[in-house]
Amino acid sequence: TARSHGSWVGVRFNPMKWPKESAEGMADEVGRALFRKAGELGLVVGFMPFFGLSKHIVEIEALLKSSPETKVIIDHWGFFLQPATGDPSADRQVDEASWECLKKLSEYPQVSVKISALFRVAMDRLPFTSLSDRLRELLTIFGSKRLLWGSDFPYATEHSEYGPATTAIEEWPVWAEMSESDRIDLVSGTASRLFGLPSGEEQAAKKNQHDEA
Numbered sequence: 001t002a003r004s005h006g007s008w009v010g011v012r013f014n015p016m017k018w019p020k021e022s023a024e025g026m027a028d029e030v031g032r033a034l035f036r037k038a039g040e041l042g043l044v045v046g047f048m049p050f051f052g053l054s055k056h057i058v059e060i061e062a063l064l065k066s067s068p069e070t071k072v073i074i075d076h077w078g079f080f081l082q083p084a085t086g087d088p089s090a091d092r093q094v095d096e097a098s099w100e101c102l103k104k105l106s107e108y109p110q111v112s113v114k115i116s117a118l119f120r121v122a123m124d125r126l127p128f129t130s131l132s133d134r135l136r137e138l139l140t141i142f143g144s145k146r147l148l149w150g151s152d153f154p155y156a157t158e159h160s161e162y163g164p165a166t167t168a169i170e171e172w173p174v175w176a177e178m179s180e181s182d183r184i185d186l187v188s189g190t191a192s193r194l195f196g197l198p199s200g201e202e203q204a205a206k207k208n209q210h211d212e213a
Contacts, residue, residue: 009195010044010073015056027062035063039070044194046073046114053078054097057104064108071110071194076117076152077134078102086119086159094123099134106141112190113142116150118168119159126160127168136174144178144185148194 013026013035022028026035026047038045045063049056053074064072076084080099081092105111115135122128138147149169156165169175175183192199 008043009197010046011038012046012048012075014048014050015059016050024062025056025059027059027066031059032063032066035070036067039067042196044071044073046075048075049079049098050084051079052082052084052095052098053080053101054095057101060105061108064105064110068108068110072108072112073148073194074102074105074111074113075150076114077121077131078113079120081121081123084117084120086117086155088125092123103137103141106146111142112146112148112194113138114150115147115169115186117152117156118165119156120152126164127171129172132172132174135169135172136177139174139178139182144182145190145193147186148190149187 011034013031015026018025018028018031025031035045047053047056047060049060053060060072063070078098078101080095080102082095082098083090083092102113105113115138118128118131119126122131124130135147151162151166153162156162159165169186178186181189189199191197
């Protein structure tokens with residue numbers, strides 16, 4: 001459990017794993033209890049709406065309102081491109097409803113967005129520069145302190161080498177516009193704060209102390 005394993009920092013809610021007979025979906029009695037307990041334990045809840053955020057926004061908002069203290073991450077930009085397989089040969093379409101739902105969730109201070117799985121949400125190939133304008137929009141709406149980068153490893157390696165996948169965002173026009181503090185928030189700072197991890201500066205200071213000892 002989270003109490004017996006102090007290194008646990010979060011849990012994931014996958015709506016497709018919920019019993020189909022549950023009319024309220026993730027916001028049923030069990031879901032609300034789990035969501036509330038996660039907040040009490042300081043665990044971040046990640047939502048994985050693989051078939052589009054818009055299909056589950058009612059459940060998610062119900063949970064957010066029921067336990068405002070529980071921190072939340074929306075995975076993979078809310079899956080606004082469907083199907084979210086990352087297959088460039090598939091007939092993929094932008095799910096504008098899911099994109100609008102994602103932006104609407106900025107009204108809840110407890111919500112952050114994971115800028116991850118670029119291959120799943122981009123119509124173009126590496127370095128996925130088509131996502132630059134969407135990141136700019138999320139920076140305006142959420143701010144850098146509520147955005148965090150992620151790779152979607154190991155699945156990202158099915159579409160490119162891992163190294164280029166991790167640095168693709170640095171080739172986007174919006175990256176050149178971002179301040180250094182915004183960049184740090186995106187690649188490490190937000191995750192450090194959410195999960196209670198040492199920041200890059202703290203890790204560097206600890207290493208220097210160790211080297212000097």
